[in-house]
Every structure is written in structure tokens, then in C-alpha cells.
Amino acid sequence: MNKPNFGLSFEFFPPKTAEQKAALLATQTKLRALSPEFFSVTFGAGGSTIGATAETVLELNTHDTPKVIPHLSCMGGTPDEIKALLQQYIDNGITEILALRGDVPSGMGSVGYFRYANELIEFIHKTYPGVFKITVGCYPEVHPETLTFETEIKYFKQKVDAGVDRAITQFFFNPDAYFNFVEHCEKAGIETPITPGIMPITNFANINRFCGFCGTDMPRWLKYKLQSYGDDRRSMQQFGTEFTIKLCQQLLDQGVPGIHFYTLNRSKATLDVVKGLS
């Protein structure tokens, strides 16, 4: 496959079993061939994967490229624990972090020491001045806990002003939501590049569930179309790939800074989409 001429990045989660680990290693080998700008590795809620994220990051970081960006959330422990983790990353040449509030684990009434991503970012810059580049998440269709679109922009700006180099969106299906968000960010004086986060459609039940808790709007026509395939997963995936190619192409044609794929540790759907892009 020809190497794409736009910025690509791929998100993985830390594997829990030996089988999952083998699958991730195979996936990253295939996706590495596309010369992505970076891989990123998620951070589990409740601090449960504080070690697992670092372990996966260090394992993926054994090649010169691409760089590997660990996610770090406010659920990552005490300031001292977060400081130690950051030092471990510095010692291994990792100086970019995807900083998040994280999702409050069910059953826990409150979040960690830091309440919002901007506080974590301020801590990172204060603890290691000038060391880390920071990426953050953002929500063109509005974060589920945010009450208004204006508040979304307001807190996003506050986060960016804490010292951010790039933002990646929550996954979406409607490109207008992305373009509208970017336009409002520009009006608010936010200059940080906003990379669309894209989740290839491989499993209707799963993606529909993710939409539920991420606040992503799945258009009714798309939901009905995906449902109509019933048990015919192959045809559903084929349609899903065609849909995702069109979405990404529309975004690229409008000059987005790159595309970040939520891979769920699988390569096929992402490779099929990238192959279909001109």
C-alpha cells in the first residue's frame, strides 16, 4: 500500500491477556507500515491501568518511529505518583502526553486529586517546565456532562490556554459537527490544531453503545442501515468501511490536520479505510 500523504495516528488500549497482547503486537506492526505520526495508548479509569499503560507504551516505544504518546488522566493517582510516572516517561525519551480528566469510575463519587484536565496540564507544565508537549480531547458534539455548546467552547479554551499543542476529537459521524466546532473554536481564539478522531464501524452493537456514553450522535438513517444487516456482519463491515472512507475523505478535502483512528487494537478496518483514501 502507498504511504498516505496526510498525518495519521492510531490509538490502542493496554492489552489484558497474552492473547490480546499478541493481537496488539501484530496490529501495531501492520499499522507501523503506514508511517503514522504517532501511536497513543489509553489510560484506564480508576487508575487500574496506571502500570499497564506505561508497560504498553514502553513496549511500543522500542522503535525509532512513530513516537508513542501515553494518555494520562486525573484518575492517575496522587501528584507524587503522577510525577513519578512522568519521570519514568522522560527517562525513556517520551515527552508527549495526552492529558485527560478521564471518566469517573462507577461507584466513585468524585474524581482524583485534579478535577479537570486543565488542572492536570498545569501540574505537568509546573512540575517539568518546558518538557512535555500536550494533546487533549475535545467534543464537537458536546461532552455528555456539558450543559451548553458555549460552555463546551469556554472550558475547551481554558484547557488549551493551560498549554496545549494539539486536540483530538471524540469520534463522530457527521462532518458538519466537526466543521461547526472548529469554526466556533477559531472565533474564540483557539489556534491549536484539532484532529478528527475516527472510529471505523466494525460492530453495530459496540459502536452504538460507545455512542451512548460518549455523546456521539449516530444519525438515524445510519443506525437503521447498520441494523438492517442483522447477522450479516461482513456486509455491515463493508458498508461501514465505505461510510468511513467517505467521511475521512470529506474531512481531508477540507484540510484537516490529520486523522486519528480509534483502532480498538485491530488493524483491518483501519487499513481498509486508509487504503480507500486518495
Ligand SMILES: Cc1cc2nc3c(=O)[nH]c(=O)nc-3n(C[C@H](O)[C@H](O)[C@H](O)COP(=O)(O)OP(=O)(O)OC[C@H]3O[C@@H](n4cnc5c(N)ncnc54)[C@H](O)[C@@H]3O)c2cc1C
Ligand atoms: C482523544 C480522546 C482520548 C481519550 N482517552 C481516554 C483514556 O485514555 N482514558 C479515559 O479514561 N478516558 C479517555 N477519554 C475520555 C475522556 O476521559 C472523557 O470524555 C472524560 O469524561 C472527559 O475528559 P476531558 O479530559 O476531555 O475532560 P475535561 O476537559 O476536564 O472536561 C470534563 C467535563 O468537565 C467540564 N469542565 C472542564 N473544565 C471545567 C471547569 N474548570 N469547571 C467546570 N466544568 C469544567 C467540561 O465541560 C466537561 O463537561 C478520551 C477522550 C478523547 C476525546
